[in-house]
Amino acid sequence: MTNPKSEIQNPKSVAILGAGAWGTALANLAAANGHEVRVWSRHGSQTLEAVVKDVHIILSAISMTGVRDVASQVHSFPLSPETIFVTATKGLDPQTTCTPSQIWQTIFPNHAVVVLSGPNLSKEIQMQLPAATVVASNIPTAAELVQLVFSSHRFRVYTNSDPLGVELGGTLKNVIAIAAGVCDGLQLGTNAKAALVTRGLTEIIRVGNNWGAKTGTFYGLSGLGDLLATCNSPLSRNYQVGYQLAGGKTLTEILTNLQGTAEGVNTCRVLIQRAKQQNIAVPITEQVYHLLQGQITPRQALDELMLRDIKPEYNY
Ligand SMILES: NC(=O)C1=CN([C@@H]2O[C@H](COP(=O)(O)OP(=O)(O)OC[C@H]3O[C@@H](n4cnc5c(N)ncnc54)[C@H](OP(=O)(O)O)[C@@H]3O)[C@@H](O)[C@H]2O)C=CC1
Numbered sequence: 617m618t619n620p621k622s623e624i625q626n627p628k629s630v631a632i633l634g635a636g637a638w639g640t641a642l643a644n645l646a647a648a649n650g651h652e653v654r655v656w657s658r659h660g661s662q663t664l665e666a667v668v669k670d671v672h673i674i675l676s677a678i679s680m681t682g683v684r685d686v687a688s689q690v691h692s693f694p695l696s697p698e699t700i701f702v703t704a705t706k707g708l709d710p711q712t713t714c715t716p717s718q719i720w721q722t723i724f725p726n727h728a729v730v731v732l733s734g735p736n737l738s739k740e741i742q743m744q745l746p747a748a749t750v751v752a753s754n755i756p757t758a759a760e761l762v763q764l765v766f767s768s769h770r771f772r773v774y775t776n777s778d779p780l781g782v783e784l785g786g787t788l789k790n791v792i793a794i795a796a797g798v799c800d801g802l803q804l805g806t807n808a809k810a811a812l813v814t815r816g817l818t819e820i821i822r823v824g825n826n827w828g829a830k831t832g833t834f835y836g837l838s839g840l841g842d843l844l845a846t847c848n849s850p851l852s853r854n855y856q857v858g859y860q861l862a863g864g865k866t867l868t869e870i871l872t873n874l875q876g877t878a879e880g881v882n883t884c885r886v887l888i889q890r891a892k893q894q895n896i897a898v899p900i901t902e903q904v905y906h907l908l909q910g911q912i913t914p915r916q917a918l919d920e921l922m923l924r925d926i927k928p929e930y931n932y
């Protein structure tokens with residue numbers, strides 16, 4: 617059963633770039649609503665040019681490492697000026713610290729770009745469990761069109777007019793999810809976890825505000841919502857990285873055996889770079905960074921956080 621409002625009077629053609637866990641789940645959602653869906657993978661039989669030809673929507677669910685290259689390739693093909701880009705990647709560009717939507721928008725300045733982000737563990741969505749997400753754009757009609765394409769009785773899609781905030785919420789929480797995995801792996805208890813996630817949200821808001829995003833966005837699905845999902849679920853790859861580090865495995869061992877992408881590892885490095893440039897306090901991210909670099913143990917990271925100077929709670 618589709619959402620009655622999204623029932624197909626006007627089916628759209630949708631190119632999904634990336635046949636990983638998230639690209640596949642999103643392709644299934646659009647196809648279940650009766651849209652024409654074409655999926656591109658670099659290992660697939662169809663060319664990128666054929667997949668994007670004449671489509672209404674191009675949705676990228678490519679890992680951060682591939683975004684710039686794939687966006688540049690798409691740029692070399694003829695597209696309708698009406699084509700809407702949707703980005704579902706949760707990462708930061710190591711060279712420029714740009715978000716994926718900033719990359720797409722720079723390469724396609726005359727096209728609408730929509731960010732899709734929320735508490736969306738793809739395994740649960742593939743099992744058709746209920747979930748909600750946010751589609752955000754500076755062009756409201758573009759976000760509304762994407763909302764219709766993906767909405768169903770199992771997948772509730774909200775629009776939002778702060779694409780940067782929605783994108784940063786989904787991206788920055790991955791670093792906190794690694795820390796949450798460490799917290800659970802060390803069996804630090806529920807109080808510790810609540811403190812970590814709440815102070816993690818403060819850190820995300822501090823970084824987001826400096827970047828130009830709105831505070832309120834981070835209390836929504838793509839900030840607090842996604843923190844709750846990924847900091848509490850073993851389905852999250854980022855959480856798994858932290859949990860297994862706490863169990864004594866090395867990062868290399870963990871990443872070799874992990875199914876899929878844990879963007880928080882790269883995001884943490886880029887975030888440290890940006891926080892230094894902009895002079896933003898990111899104490900949790902700093903400890904995750906030292907831990908990922910193998911410079912401290914999980915217990916030492918905990919001590920560093922607990923022994924910081926005492927201060928007022930609100931210091932965005
Ligand atoms: N899984 C989830 O629950 C969710 C994931 N996300 C985000 O979506 C993004 C993708 O995650 P997910 O699908 O889980 O990851 P996967 O590792 O399952 O898939 C990654 C996809 O990116 C492709 N890719 C990677 N590098 C390149 C490249 N250089 N050129 C072309 N394609 C490339 C991979 O292609 P190939 O298979 O050929 O390697 C694959 O299709 C991440 O940013 C993640 O944070 C967001 C919400 C939910």
Ligand SMILES: O=C(CO)COP(=O)(O)O
Binds near residue numbers: 793855877
């Ligand atoms: O972003 C996600 C859920 O919203 C997926 O989390 P992981 O990338 O940690 O698996």
